[in-house]
Amino acid sequence: xxxxxxxxxxxxxxxxxxxxxxSGIPLREAVRDRGAFLKAGPAASGEVxxxxxxxxxxxxxxxxxGITHLVHLAGWAHDLRSSPAEAQSFARTVNVEGTERLAxxxxxxxxxxFVFMSSVKAVAERSGVLxxxxxxxxxxxxxxxxxxxxxxxxxxxxxxxxxxxxVIVRPPLVYGPxxxxxxxxxx
Numbered sequence: 001x002x003x004x005x006x007x008x009x010x011x012x013x014x015x016x017x018x019x020x021x022x023s024g025i026p027l028r029e030a031v032r033d034r035g036a037f038l039k040a041g042p043a044a045s046g047e048v049x050x051x052x053x054x055x056x057x058x059x060x061x062x063x064x065x066g067i068t069h070l071v072h073l074a075g076w077a078h079d080l081r082s083s084p085a086e087a088q089s090f091a092r093t094v095n096v097e098g099t100e101r102l103a104x105x106x107x108x109x110x111x112x113x114f115v116f117m118s119s120v121k122a123v124a125e126r127s128g129v130l131x132x133x134x135x136x137x138x139x140x141x142x143x144x145x146x147x148x149x150x151x152x153x154x155x156x157x158x159x160x161x162x163x164x165x166x167v168i169v170r171p172p173l174v175y176g177p178x179x180x181x182x183x184x185x186x187x
Contacts (some may be wrong), residue, residue, distance in 0.1 A: 003027040004067040004111075006072030006102070008048070011181075012117065012174055016071060017044035030063050030074070057095030059184065064109035071115045072102060077181070078144055091147035099151040107162030114159060115182040118152050121145030122170055 003020055007013040017067030018025045021044035029043050034050035049063045054074050064070075076094035079087065099116065106114055123132055125141040140146040150167050159166040175183040 001025065001068050002066055003069045003071060004030055004063055005071045005073060006030045006051075007056075007072075007117075008043070011176075011179065013073045014044075015176065016073070023046050028063065028067065032074075035123050047102055054094045054098035054102075056093070056101050058098060058101050060102050060105040061080055061109070064105055064111065067106075067109060068114045068172075069115070070102075070106055071117070073117045074098070075117070076144070076147075084143065088143040089148075091143040092150075095147035096143070096154060098151045100154045103155045103158040103164075107158060107164050111164055113165040113167065114168065115153065116152065116155055118148045118168050118170045119145060119166065119168045120172045121150035122152060 003025055003026060005013055005017050005020070009031045010019050013029075017027060017029050027045045028047045028049055029045055030049050030051050030056070032050065032052060034048050051058055051060060051063055074094075075098070076090050079090070082090065103114060120132065121142065122140055122145050123136050123138045125145070138149050140149050150179075155168070157165055158164075173183055179187075
């Protein structure tokens with residue numbers, strides 16, 4: 001088994017890569033810019049591949065070579081300076097088209113399991129009176145949530161057709177030591 005982690009330089013990615021590596025699981029860390037990533041600190045695995053910007057044109061062939069399992073954490077979450085139209089465009093390019101390209105190339109490379117980090121926002125912005133469950137009808141409220149839901153659907157369709165197992169994780173806000181972004185603002 002060998003795992004590719006996209007977004008290895010992100011908050012969740014760094015923690016996951018450290019955990020996998022310390023557990024003896026062979027991995028490759030995919031980042032946008034290898035040089036910038038290594039300046040921030042050493043890679044958990046020492047095996048880092050630069051893939052550039054995530055889009056429908058990203059070339060994953062080299063990164064996927066020898067990979068049996070993939071954890072796709074890379075994506076566009078938000079930019080408070082973006083207009084709604086820009087947010088929708090970025091979200092679609094990165095989260096939908098980028099995930100579709102990765103899934104297609106993963107099927108071609110023989111990846112057996114594709115774990116996709118989606119978001120609770122693919123289902124709803126708020127839980128309402130009852131807690132959300134896996135049976136809740138998806139009703140995303142923003143470009144990010146809509147793009148994650150669309151990416152889930154595209155991924156499932158491609159994986160089913162290509163015989164690749166798919167796991168979708170929809171976490172709420174993720175926090176822990178070194179947290180940034182929205183949770184840091186809440187603190």
